[in-house]
Amino acid sequence: MFVPRQFQKKSVPHKPTSSTTTSKSNVHPPLLAPVKRTEGDLGLSRVDNVDIVAARETVMSLEILLSDYSFEKAHRNWLKGKMREFEGKDDYFHLSAFIDCQYFSTIKPVLSQVSLKKALIACRSDVLELSSDGYNVRRKAKGTLLPQNQNQDLFTVYIEPDVPTIISNPGRVARILHESFLPRRYFPVQFVENTRKPWTFVTLSSIITEDDMANKKLWPKDWIVLTKSEWQKRDSEYQALLRARVRAVTLSRENLSNRFTSNESNNHLRPEIVNSEFHKIMNSDKTTSREEKASRHIFSNESSFEKGLIVRLSNLHPSTTKIIIDSFITRSVDRYLRKKREKQEKSGNSLSSEDPTLPRISYIDYEKGLDEAYLRLGNPGDSTLIVQALKKRKRSMRNGEDTKGKKGERALREENWVLGKILSGEEERIYWEKVLWIKGKKGKGKFAPQEFRTGNKRARMDSESGPEAPKRPKFD
Amino acid sequence: MAQYGNYKSYQGASRHDGPNRAPHVIDYRLQALANASPDLFTGKDILDIGCNNGAIAVHLGISFSPASVTGVDIDPELVQKAISHLSLRYSRTAPVDGESAPVEPSQVERNNYFPISSVLQHGHRNYHQDLDPAKFPLNVAFRCENWATSPPLEPGFYDVILALSMVKWVHLQGLDEGLRAFFAKVYLSLRPSGYFILEPQEWESYKRAVKKNKTLEGNYKKLETRPDDFQPILEAIGFNLLQKLDTSLKRDIFIYLKN
Numbered sequence: 140m141f142v143p144r145q146f147q148k149k150s151v152p153h154k155p156t157s158s159t160t161t162s163k164s165n166v167h168p169p170l171l172a173p174v175k176r177t178e179g180d181l182g183l184s185r186v187d188n189v190d191i192v193a194a195r196e197t198v199m200s201l202e203i204l205l206s207d208y209s210f211e212k213a214h215r216n217w218l219k220g221k222m223r224e225f226e227g228k229d230d231y232f233h234l235s236a237f238i239d240c241q242y243f244s245t246i247k248p249v250l251s252q253v254s255l256k257k258a259l260i261a262c263r264s265d266v267l268e269l270s271s272d273g274y275n276v277r278r279k280a281k282g283t284l285l286p287q288n289q290n291q292d293l294f295t296v297y298i299e300p301d302v303p304t305i306i307s308n309p310g311r312v313a314r315i316l317h318e319s320f321l322p323r324r325y326f327p328v329q330f331v332e333n334t335r336k337p338w339t340f341v342t343l344s345s346i347i348t349e350d351d352m353a354n355k356k357l358w359p360k361d362w363i364v365l366t367k368s369e370w371q372k373r374d375s376e377y378q379a380l381l382r383a384r385v386r387a388v389t390l391s392r393e394n395l396s397n398r399f400t401s402n403e404s405n406n407h408l409r410p411e412i413v414n415s416e417f418h419k420i421m422n423s424d425k426t427t428s429r430e431e432k433a434s435r436h437i438f439s440n441e442s443s444f445e446k447g448l449i450v451r452l453s454n455l456h457p458s459t460t461k462i463i464i465d466s467f468i469t470r471s472v473d474r475y476l477r478k479k480r481e482k483q484e485k486s487g488n489s490l491s492s493e494d495p496t497l498p499r500i501s502y503i504d505y506e507k508g509l510d511e512a513y514l515r516l517g518n519p520g521d522s523t524l525i526v527q528a529l530k531k532r533k534r535s536m537r538n539g540e541d542t543k544g545k546k547g548e549r550a551l552r553e554e555n556w557v558l559g560k561i562l563s564g565e566e567e568r569i570y571w572e573k574v575l576w577i578k579g580k581k582g583k584g585k586f587a588p589q590e591f592r593t594g595n596k597r598a599r600m601d602s603e604s605g606p607e608a609p610k611r612p613k614f615d
Numbered sequence: 616m617a618q619y620g621n622y623k624s625y626q627g628a629s630r631h632d633g634p635n636r637a638p639h640v641i642d643y644r645l646q647a648l649a650n651a652s653p654d655l656f657t658g659k660d661i662l663d664i665g666c667n668n669g670a671i672a673v674h675l676g677i678s679f680s681p682a683s684v685t686g687v688d689i690d691p692e693l694v695q696k697a698i699s700h701l702s703l704r705y706s707r708t709a710p711v712d713g714e715s716a717p718v719e720p721s722q723v724e725r726n727n728y729f730p731i732s733s734v735l736q737h738g739h740r741n742y743h744q745d746l747d748p749a750k751f752p753l754n755v756a757f758r759c760e761n762w763a764t765s766p767p768l769e770p771g772f773y774d775v776i777l778a779l780s781m782v783k784w785v786h787l788q789g790l791d792e793g794l795r796a797f798f799a800k801v802y803l804s805l806r807p808s809g810y811f812i813l814e815p816q817e818w819e820s821y822k823r824a825v826k827k828n829k830t831l832e833g834n835y836k837k838l839e840t841r842p843d844d845f846q847p848i849l850e851a852i853g854f855n856l857l858q859k860l861d862t863s864l865k866r867d868i869f870i871y872l873k874n
Contacts, residue, residue: 299731302634337637338732361640363727370730377733377740380710384741565738 192314194258197250199317199328200242200310201259202266205232205278208329208342212291223275231275241333242309266327293346294329297370301361303337312341320357340367444571447519448501449562450526452512454555458539461503464512466542467534467557468525472497475528498524513570519561526559618828619689619761620665620784638704639727641674644779644868647860648812649679651870655810656681659774662804663687664762665781669697669755673704676755677726683749685773686757694759699739705752706740707731763789763797770803775810780866782845783816783824787831791840795848802852802873811854811871815842 203209210218218232225231234252237243243250256273268279298312305311309331317326322345330342347366351357358364365373455464476497498521505512516522533556534544544557562570636642648655656679663672666686676684688694709728734740746753763785778801786794801811818841825835840848846856846869854871861867 297730297732299637299639299727301637301640303637304634336732336735338730361637363639363730365730370732373729374733376710377706377729378737380740381737568738 189257189261191261193246194261196308196310196314197243197246197255197258198262198264198267198310199313200308201237201255201276202264202327203309203313203329203331204237204240204242205267205276206327206329207281210281213330225270225275228277231270231277234274234276246308289346291342292367294344295340295342295367296347296352297338297365297367298341299338299363300359306331306337306339307333307335309333312339315359316341319359322351322357444567445519446563446567447522447561448516449567449570450514450516450522450559451562452514452529453510453558453560454535455505455510455512455557456536456539456541457508457510459505459536459541460507460539461505461512463540463542464503464505464514465500467536467544468500468514468529469497470542471532471534471544471557472524472528475524475531498522513562514559522561526561529557529559532556618784618830619788620781620824638670638673638700639707639731641678642671644814645671645674645679647868648870651858651860655870656775658682660772660806661685661775661777662773663777663779664801665689665778665784666697666757667693669693669700669757671777671779672697672755672757673701676701676751677704677708681754682774684755686755687760687762688757689759689761691759694757697757701752701755701757702739703731703734705742706734708751711743711746763793763800767800767803771806773804773809774806775812776801776805777812779812779814779868780816782813782842783821786838786840787821787824787834790834790837794840795852798845798849798852798854802854805873807873809873810857811849811873813845813849813869813871814866815845815869816866818842 204214205218209215221232221236222229223231223233225233234255237255238250238252252274256269259267259269259276260273266279268277270276300306300312300315305315309328312331313328316328324345325343325347327344328341329344330340332339332341352364352366352369452464452468459467499517500514500521501517502515503512504515514522514525516525532544533546533551535547535556537545546556656675659681661672661675661681661684663675663684663686666672666688669686672684672686675681686694686697688697704726707727707729709725742752748754782794782797785797789797805811821835821838825831849871850856853874855874856869857872858870859867860870
């Protein structure tokens with residue numbers, strides 16, 4: 140009998156009977172019932188052309204992103220912003236939220252929602268749950284990584300993998316760890332610091348025992364693995380070793396300048412003296428003398444500095460002054476920004492409110508007669524701006540009072556325009572240490588150890604308001 | 616263009632066995648050589664020709680207890696890189712007694728005692744004045760030199776000379792005569808019963824080099840000797856093939872003995 144579509148029973152799923160199977164040609168196709176679709180219907184159970192290793196790494200990256208550690212510490216705010224309600228639960232994340240995430244940005248070919256979905260289907264996760272449509276994901280169960288009063292560092296290891304580039308892909312780090320012989324209680328991996336350096340920190344799901352650390356066979360081959368506390372200890376030792384070296388060099392310099400006034404033998408460089416210096420620093424808690432306290436202060440963590448704040452200027456006119464340097468730099472940056480603005484306006488791009496303003500020069504470290512100076516800026520952005528402006532304008536100083544500069548053919552030919560370079564690495568560290576030595580003397584010279592009173596003019600950055608640096612010994 | 620194979624970011628062994636390894640991982644070729652002959656490098660004076668960034672020379676110096684290792688390269692920039700690499704590897708080693716090592720780590724860990732993060736973040740460590748000149752790092756030195764053409768300054772000084780993946784460039788630059796002269800100089804520089812370790816590039820590799828660098832095309836066409844002919848040439852000079860290492864990787868390594 141003919142039954143109009145409007146009246147067909149849509150809510151009753153078709154159940155094949157023996158009669159229907161015998162006469163297929165006379166039977167209508169099974170009615171689609173509005174029941175929950177199965178994984179098979181959605182294609183969630185079958186995935187073709189998937190690189191299983193890559194898919195596994197992708198899923199592990201997702202697991203790290205949605206780990207307890209991420210929720211509690213690393214990506215708390217980011218995750219809260221991406222959470223959405225789906226199928227009656229409010230803790231789902233749409234896969235599109237992860238596409239531009241830093242964890243996946245380095246993966247080639249670029250990931251899409253479909254590829255993420257395929258990865259999650261190909262490699263089932265124990266901790267993640269995929270929605271029925273396959274485009275939303277949530278954690279199966281919320282946990283708490285850190286029990287009360289538990290030190291998070293106990294869960295964390297420092298690693299140097301055999302292939303440094305894997306660190307840019309946290310999922311790969313997790314996958315390789317997972318394929319090692321580590322006990323399963325350490326998984327899933329909670330967090331991998333995503334860096335472009337040859338080392339990183341990995342937080343696991345359980346406290347790392349000493350036995351497991353000592354058993355190198357458990358860890359991936361050719362990896363260097365240390366507990367975070369061991370890493371901190373060795374890092375401190377290394378810094379102490381460097382400081383002992385710096386002190387030895389300082390002592391030798393001091394000794395060199397004193398040899399014209401003193402008949403004492405040069406025993407500062409003797410190994411036992413250097414070693415005793417090292418011990419003093421290493422066992423600084425036991426030191427009691429004021430001088431040692433002062434030196435400890437200078438070399439303590441307080442001496443850490445913000446990077447990228449020092450710009451070295453070269454090719455200055457030897458008879459210039461700090462005021463002229465200030466004017467020269469300010470003018471150069473001003474012109475640079477103005478030209479840039481004009482260019483942008485011409486091309487129709489209006490400037491936003493966040494466009495750079497003139498830099499704030501905190502201090503100019505310059506001595507008359509030199510063609511070099513050091514600028515200390517308020518923030519690294521200002522340093523970059525100054526370097527860019529000088530590079531673009533290529534102005535040389537014609538005389539000591541030249542605030543304008545000239546971009547002549549000769550200057551270009553001889554490349555003697557005023558050049559800026561941001562100090563970095565060892566150079567920057569040494570410069571800051573000199574500054575901090577002077578800082579140690581500032582207003583409290585009686586506390587400063589004798590060996591730091593070097594009178595180094597180059598490092599007289601912060602000593603303007605303090606006592607005058609000791610005069611150099613006369614050699615004539 | 617690297618006309619002498621002086622690639623600035625040479626990937627070394629990684630070209631043959633996969634991804635680029637961290638500096639603390641020993642080059643598979645050295646490991647294969649050490650497996651084949653455990654005392655090949657111990658207490659020996661070693662020359663690494665075409666040392667590039669110094670990775671091999673530094674590994675030899677730090678892990679195989681040689682008397683001395685000299686790395687030579689034609690590119691001054693690479694020699695600077697090699698010196699810096701040596702300094703980095705030294706900075707990682709556990710403090711010597713004179714530096715008051717707080718803990719005595721196991722011998723295996725000594726070479727990588729300080730984390731690379733410390734060295735890269737805080738800077739390299741200066742050489743300690745009490746270092747033994749016969750031990751690492753002072754047993755490793757680098758110099759800039761076109762070794763293939765320079766006069767032999769150290770005849771009969773070396774126990775082991777390494778020419779790993781570099782002969783092609785000598786061949787392409789110096790033609791067949793230059794290659795023979797190079798082998799003869801190696802022979803002259805070795806002590807009696809010294810070892811010459813050769814990892815020649817295959818002929819296909821020559822073609823690739825010329826494709827990248829058209830200035831070598833003229834020389835390439837003049838070449839009559841092929842890598843397969845090296846053995847008779849070396850035997851004619853006075854070398855005996857001691858062993859051919861099949862590392863199951865891209866290139867074979869030959870160990871020749873000076874008669």
